Amino acid sequence: MEQQAMPSHRPRSRLGLPYPPVEIGPCPATQKHPRMVEWSSFLPAQVAPEARSPGTNTGRETPPDLMTWAKKVSEEIDAALKRSQKVDHRLAKHVWMVQRLFAATDVLSGSVTVDPQVRGGVAVLKGTRMPLSQILAEVSDDRSLSDIAEDKELDLGLLKAFFGAMATYLDRPVTR
Amino acid sequence: MSNFVLDECAYSRRLRAQCEQEGLATVKRLPRALAGSKDPELLPEVVRAGDTLLTYDREIAEQNASLLSLGHAGIVVVRSASIRSPLTDALARQILRKFKQIMPGWHSANVTNSVIEITQESVQLWHAEGGKLEQDGYLRFDRADLQEALLDVLKTNSSRCPRRLPNRSGLS
Numbered sequence: 001m002e003q004q005a006m007p008s009h010r011p012r013s014r015l016g017l018p019y020p021p022v023e024i025g026p027c028p029a030t031q032k033h034p035r036m037v038e039w040s041s042f043l044p045a046q047v048a049p050e051a052r053s054p055g056t057n058t059g060r061e062t063p064p065d066l067m068t069w070a071k072k073v074s075e076e077i078d079a080a081l082k083r084s085q086k087v088d089h090r091l092a093k094h095v096w097m098v099q100r101l102f103a104a105t106d107v108l109s110g111s112v113t114v115d116p117q118v119r120g121g122v123a124v125l126k127g128t129r130m131p132l133s134q135i136l137a138e139v140s141d142d143r144s145l146s147d148i149a150e151d152k153e154l155d156l157g158l159l160k161a162f163f164g165a166m167a168t169y170l171d172r173p174v175t176r
Numbered sequence: 177m178s179n180f181v182l183d184e185c186a187y188s189r190r191l192r193a194q195c196e197q198e199g200l201a202t203v204k205r206l207p208r209a210l211a212g213s214k215d216p217e218l219l220p221e222v223v224r225a226g227d228t229l230l231t232y233d234r235e236i237a238e239q240n241a242s243l244l245s246l247g248h249a250g251i252v253v254v255r256s257a258s259i260r261s262p263l264t265d266a267l268a269r270q271i272l273r274k275f276k277q278i279m280p281g282w283h284s285a286n287v288t289n290s291v292i293e294i295t296q297e298s299v300q301l302w303h304a305e306g307g308k309l310e311q312d313g314y315l316r317f318d319r320a321d322l323q324e325a326l327l328d329v330l331k332t333n334s335s336r337c338p339r340r341l342p343n344r345s346g347l348s
């Protein structure tokens with residue numbers, strides 16, 4: 001694979017993956033939707049330019065090119081590991097985080113609704129008028145998820161999915 | 177006996193059981209067909225059924241005041257007045273219990289056309305007029321003439337709209 005010139009201060013991929021020296025700015029789509037994830041915030045500075053795909057996503061969906069990029073890099077890392085080759089652990093970690101965040105976002109989008117006409121736009125458990133803020137409040141009041149689900153006649157599986165995805169979603173360090 | 181329908185956020189089997197035990201009001205869950213419904217879809221159904229809506233949603237009346245201007249059977253909003261304590265079912269039950277102690281005849285009061293917000297320390301009243309909510313009063317629980325003042329506002333509000341509200345029908 002053809003290697004590209006890298007500035008000295010950037011780590012170089014030992015896999016020889018496309019690793020162009022580009023700074024990734026805030027996603028134009030997320031600027032339109034400031035409440036949504038700023039995908040670039042957890043990416044290494046040298047993410048492939050095709051991953052940026054400005055204007056091709058609404059900010060409410062996983063940027064498709066970024067997902068493709070993460071999948072491709074992940075597969076190459078896996079293949080390299082199988083061949084006992086050295087891998088760029090920094091890149092591998094970031095790719096893993098990207099994929100993890102995508103997975104969490106998928107679950108969140110399947111368990112959360114934000115609609116200005118439902119409970120005034122407060123985030124609610126999908127298919128209900130139950131605000132997630134209230135579920136968190138109930139948990140902080142020492143109630144278990146199963147107790148909440150039973151008492152309020154909610155889908156326990158959906159509640160668990162939301163909490164699991166939030167745990168994954170929030171577990172990401174600041175990129176330096 | 178008053179008929180209350182609990183919004184999904186306010187629904188709790190324990191609250192319903194507690195109310196049933198007191199035997200002063202009929203309390204039911206929002207029909208499953210209205211689960212996750214939008215506010216402008218929910219309110220007309222509740223109005224049509226002639227039930228008083230009990231909710232934790234502070235915005236529903238204000239954002240949909242135009243739907244309430246033609247008359248409704250009352251909206252009761254339970255809210256936490258504390259900026260540090262979020263509203264939970266336990267707190268809501270506590271707030272309602274306190275309010276019922278202060279207003280023992282609450283179950284028989286006519287809340288037609290009133291939007292009533294109850295917190296740990298006060299009750300606020302509004303009515304919808306011309307697509308907007310108009311405030312009728314802010315009554316602290318330590319006020320000596322609380323009952324008279326509250327009933328006065330409720331009486332005024334219930335006579336505001338000549339439209340006859342239907343008896344309970346659609347919701348069950």
